[in-house]
Amino acid sequence: MSKTWVVVAESSRAKIYEVEKIETSESLIELNGFTHSVSRSHKQQLSGSRQKESRHSQLTTQLDSHKTHERIEFARSLGEHLNCARNKGQFNKLIIMSPPKFLGDLRKNLGHETNKYVVLEVDKNLVRHNVRDIQAHMSTGY
Numbered sequence: 001m002s003k004t005w006v007v008v009a010e011s012s013r014a015k016i017y018e019v020e021k022i023e024t025s026e027s028l029i030e031l032n033g034f035t036h037s038v039s040r041s042h043k044q045q046l047s048g049s050r051q052k053e054s055r056h057s058q059l060t061t062q063l064d065s066h067k068t069h070e071r072i073e074f075a076r077s078l079g080e081h082l083n084c085a086r087n088k089g090q091f092n093k094l095i096i097m098s099p100p101k102f103l104g105d106l107r108k109n110l111g112h113e114t115n116k117y118v119v120l121e122v123d124k125n126l127v128r129h130n131v132r133d134i135q136a137h138m139s140t141g142y
Helices: 043-047 053-087 100-109 112-116 131-136
Strands: 004-009 013-022 025-035 093-097 118-122
Touching: 004 025, 004 053, 004 100, 025 053, 025 131, 053 100, 053 112, 093 100, 112 118
Parallel strands: 004 093, 093 118
Antiparallel strands: 004 013, 013 025
16 A cells, blocks of 8 residues: 655644545645754844844854754754655655755755655645645645
């Protein structure tokens, strides 16, 4: 029996669904939800205190660098989870829905074998959307 997982992710959170086929229709069952709280930290939390306006540019650069690092770290962690699940035979097909930057980061962190299981990529941020919206973005030909 074919098991399809749908990964809906962004830089700080992800949800994994399994496609359940009932007769001629499909539904999505949420299996896991992940949150990378460090990626969601606010400017003041990251800097430790308020910065003067003259240091705004430096702070912005540091924050951008921090966000990039944390986005890549979350992609690595999610990629490890998916590689492990593939090794255990938990899915036969993988659909990934994610904004372009995170999609690229995640793709780099999926093993060569796991990448072979990817049947569809949707470069949109749907992590806050409901199941009906997510299903609407799934093509019928996967």
